[in-house]
Amino acid sequence: MAKAASKVPQPIRRSDEFLVFGSPLIGDDEKREILDCLETGWLGTGPKVARLEREFRAYKQAAHSVAVNSCTAALHLSMLAAGIGPGDEVITTALTFCATVNAIIHAGATPVLADVDPVTLNIDPGQVEARITERTKAILPVHFAGRPCEMNALVAIAKRRGLLLIEDCAHAIETTYRGKHAGTFGTFGCFSFYVTKNMTTGEGGMVLTSDEKLADRIKTLALHGMSKDAWRRFSDEGYKHYYVVDCGYKYNMMDIQAALGIHQLRRIEKNWERRRRVWSTYQEELGDLPLTLPPPPEEGTRHAYHLYTVLVDPGRSRITRDQFMTAMTAENIGVGVHYQSIPIHPYYQQRFGWRPEEYPNSLRIGQQTVSLPLSAKLADRDVSDVVGAARKILKG
Numbered sequence: 001m002a003k004a005a006s007k008v009p010q011p012i013r014r015s016d017e018f019l020v021f022g023s024p025l026i027g028d029d030e031k032r033e034i035l036d037c038l039e040t041g042w043l044g045t046g047p048k049v050a051r052l053e054r055e056f057r058a059y060k061q062a063a064h065s066v067a068v069n070s071c072t073a074a075l076h077l078s079m080l081a082a083g084i085g086p087g088d089e090v091i092t093t094a095l096t097f098c099a100t101v102n103a104i105i106h107a108g109a110t111p112v113l114a115d116v117d118p119v120t121l122n123i124d125p126g127q128v129e130a131r132i133t134e135r136t137k138a139i140l141p142v143h144f145a146g147r148p149c150e151m152n153a154l155v156a157i158a159k160r161r162g163l164l165l166i167e168d169c170a171h172a173i174e175t176t177y178r179g180k181h182a183g184t185f186g187t188f189g190c191f192s193f194y195v196t197k198n199m200t201t202g203e204g205g206m207v208l209t210s211d212e213k214l215a216d217r218i219k220t221l222a223l224h225g226m227s228k229d230a231w232r233r234f235s236d237e238g239y240k241h242y243y244v245v246d247c248g249y250k251y252n253m254m255d256i257q258a259a260l261g262i263h264q265l266r267r268i269e270k271n272w273e274r275r276r277r278v279w280s281t282y283q284e285e286l287g288d289l290p291l292t293l294p295p296p297p298e299e300g301t302r303h304a305y306h307l308y309t310v311l312v313d314p315g316r317s318r319i320t321r322d323q324f325m326t327a328m329t330a331e332n333i334g335v336g337v338h339y340q341s342i343p344i345h346p347y348y349q350q351r352f353g354w355r356p357e358e359y360p361n362s363l364r365i366g367q368q369t370v371s372l373p374l375s376a377k378l379a380d381r382d383v384s385d386v387v388g389a390a391r392k393i394l395k396g
């Protein structure tokens with residue numbers, strides 16, 4: 001009986017050790033800082049948010065920064081502050097998270113999709129140019145997985161055609177392109193501190209801009225349209241009146257969130273180095289499998305190593321992407337999809353008439369892509385389990 005049981009194939013990891021995709025690395029400093037919020041009672045927007053804004057803009061070498069409660073809010077407010085609204089078109093990528101597109105819709109504008117380069121998975125500048133009309137107001141590129149877009153080409157198009165550039169940097173905190181930080185090329189750079197991101201505040205985001213007036217406007221719009229610094233109204237300097245100067249939103253970040261972010265930011269380079277190593281290990285250990293691995297970072301750029309995405313082409317791998325994902329899950333390894341192409345979603349099809357086959361690169365990548373775990377929290381054993389599971393499924 002015991003002999004028969006031992007022949008049952010065992011997964012690479014036990015089920016009680018399931019490797020959760022994108023699990024964040026939280027240290028004792030974060031815990032202490034959150035405790036400080038609880039003890040002082042300053043939970044909402046306050047001095048810790050102001051500190052995170054200061055330290056984040058210093059890290060990114062940007063002039064102004066406004067913390068908000070998500071990257072979606074950052075994108076939405078950037079477009080509003082820039083005066084983008086009904087009748088305007090904004091060109092973005094067909095391979096992104098739905099939030100990028102939804103933020104354009106929230107602003108009242110019309111999203112227009114451009115297909116991606118099949119190798120870098122970033123928006124194709126030629127496709128952008130082809131989609132410009134007299135209604136186009138802005139280009140909204142996404143630095144996919146942390147790999148910078150072709151910023152020289154995009155900046156040149158924006159300048160030549162008189163368009164705004166708003167960068168979705170949800171994956172790209174540590175990204176640079178020819179020595180310049182992602183998020184500082186256009187009018188706005190929008191960042192995400194969601195749980196799975198390179199630094200987290202649970203939920204959270206940040207806008208960077210070089211324009212002080214636009215930064216002030218975003219600050220106002222993020223807190224009900226109340227005059228700037230209204231968050232200080234209950235401070236120890238005594239009650240202060242505020243004035244509503246616009247109909248804004250409830251998009252402010254809390255000090256509890258910033259308490260996490262301050263210490264996450266301090267370890268950003270250390271965590272980047274850890275992910276770089278994991279990324280290199282995957283490149284080395286998976287190279288002989290029937291998968292398409294990501295290309296190395298382009299010269300003169302710095303990749304943020306936010307996602308490690310491989311393509312499973314059933315013609316080559318003899319297995320579909322979804323079968324591969326199911327098999328990885330059976331090995332107790334969590335995986336993700338970034339992303340199915342935007343035009344496959346029914347809401348967008350109904351509203352904008354988009355047809356997936358008009359964006360062939362995004363469509364194919366959306367069907368073949370799978371993201372392997374890439375978090376600074378991964379131990380060496382976790383990484384070898386991911387490699388072992390992939391090898392077992394594709395070669396075993």
Ligand SMILES: Cc1ncc(COP(=O)(O)O)c(C=O)c1O
Pocket residue numbers: 069070071072073096097099100142168170171191192193194204205
């Ligand atoms: C490319 C991209 N843009 C925008 C967002 C939205 O970020 P948030 O969840 O902070 O609103 C995400 C989040 O996953 C993303 O990956």
